[in-house]
Structure formats: C-alpha cells, structure tokens
Amino acid sequence: MINILSQVSIIEYARKADIKKGLNDRFKEIYPHVELSLTKLDKTKRKLYEVATEQHLDLAAVAYAYVYFEKLVLMGKVNKSVRRPVAGVCLLLAAKFVLDLKRKEISDLIEEIADNFRLSSRELLLYEFPVLAVLQFSLLTPNHQARFHHEKLLHAAT
Numbered sequence: 001m002i003n004i005l006s007q008v009s010i011i012e013y014a015r016k017a018d019i020k021k022g023l024n025d026r027f028k029e030i031y032p033h034v035e036l037s038l039t040k041l042d043k044t045k046r047k048l049y050e051v052a053t054e055q056h057l058d059l060a061a062v063a064y065a066y067v068y069f070e071k072l073v074l075m076g077k078v079n080k081s082v083r084r085p086v087a088g089v090c091l092l093l094a095a096k097f098v099l100d101l102k103r104k105e106i107s108d109l110i111e112e113i114a115d116n117f118r119l120s121s122r123e124l125l126l127y128e129f130p131v132l133a134v135l136q137f138s139l140l141t142p143n144h145q146a147r148f149h150h151e152k153l154l155h156a157a158t
Helices: 016-030 038-054 059-074 083-098 103-116 121-126 128-134 143-157
Strands: none
Touching (some): 016 038, 038 059, 038 083, 038 103, 059 143, 103 121
C-alpha cells in the first residue's frame, strides 16, 4: 500500500483574467463616467514610477503626478488614446513643481518620458498647457492627497 499525501484548498480557483475583469467591472460601476479601465490606470501609474526611478526623481514628484493624473481621470478628461501623453505631462509638471530641476534635467526628463510612453517630445509638450488649464493652473494640492501616494510609494520601495 502506498500512502500519498495530498492537499486540498477550500479557496475556489479563479483565473487571473477573471479577477482582472471583475475588478474592471466593479471600477466601472463605481465610476461610470471614467473612460479608462482600472488595469489601464494602474499600468500607466506603474510606467510613471518606472520613468521616475530611471531619472532618479524624488517619490514626492511621483505622488503629485499620481494626484494630477487621477484628478484628470476622475474629471473624465482622459481616455485610452490620450492616457500616455497626459500621464507623461503630469509627471513633468509634478517634477517642475516639486523638484528644483535644472534645464538639462528637465530636457532629460522630457526625453525619458517621451521614450517610455512612445511619444515625440513635441507631442508630449503639446499636452502641457491643456493639462495645466484643466487643472485650473493649480498644482498645489491638499497634503493628504499626495501624502497617501507618497507613503504607499515609500512602502513599496522598501
């Protein structure tokens, strides 16, 4: 007689695609006016983080970029086709606002954003003024909004 140990799970198996679809559907129920899926939003924010770490930007700039981007998304101003240039501009504006960057650092950041988001520098910069206008030229946000993202980013980085 052979005795074989086996394991049984009481947790129902769910495919990753089903979980992703469920999250996106739930997000759409809560925010029906938002034209981006939750997974596209998360993927875009991850890309912002990657660009910022490649450029050695402070996480505070990333936190502000997240706040700006989420505000625009919740206003219904971002769809799938413009998410990359809008997100890139949010990072650029946050870096200019939060950090003391020199001209060379700004041009390097613009190039890095353009490369990572598969845009031309010109295309990226075309979105800068419209994004500022939609944000009502107010880049100063309540501390708790940026702090939430900053703490989350700090925790993820450790």
